[in-house]
């Protein structure tokens with residue numbers, strides 16, 4: 001049984017995340033989406049448990065039966081070991097992602113030699129997409145319909161204070 005962990009801050013989940021999660025679910029027996037803190041990102045729009053609710057809803061909407069969501073406040077390498085996973089799945093958008101992702105993959109390998117990091121390249125339509133971009137567009141009242149799962153859009157608008165403009 002091959003268990004993969006899909007880690008990220010997911011604040012909030014985007015269509016780009018869902019594309020990677022769906023493709024991972026086709027490659028592995030079980031996928032655990034892990035909402036984790038990113039030391040480089042302070043604050044956050046949604047609290048981790050709220051992010052879990054949104055991801056859970058998006059997973060249900062896509063009918064992904066071998067995917068679960070969890071939160072963990074600690075090292076990814078430790079979490080992967082605890083859950084008996086052997087793979088870390090990350091999405092790669094552009095060359096600009098590579099250096100940072102490569103550094104994380106090597107660090108995680110040093111901390112947990114039993115876990116392999118696998119990169120899935122993003123689809124062309126999600127190449128530019130990020131949670132920060134979604135928050136920025138929503139903050140200025142722009143339409144985020146093409147960026148996030150339909151079932152989470154209103155939560156984002158409500159949280160950002162633009163609920164009335166949907």
Ligand code: PNS
Pocket residue numbers: 007008009010036037038039041074075076077103104105107108
């Ligand atoms: O979606 P993000 O913000 O790019 O995800 C980054 C994340 C959360 C996967 C990364 O910051 C992480 O693994 N955090 C957990 C703490 C940890 O293990 N840090 C060392 C990673 S090399």
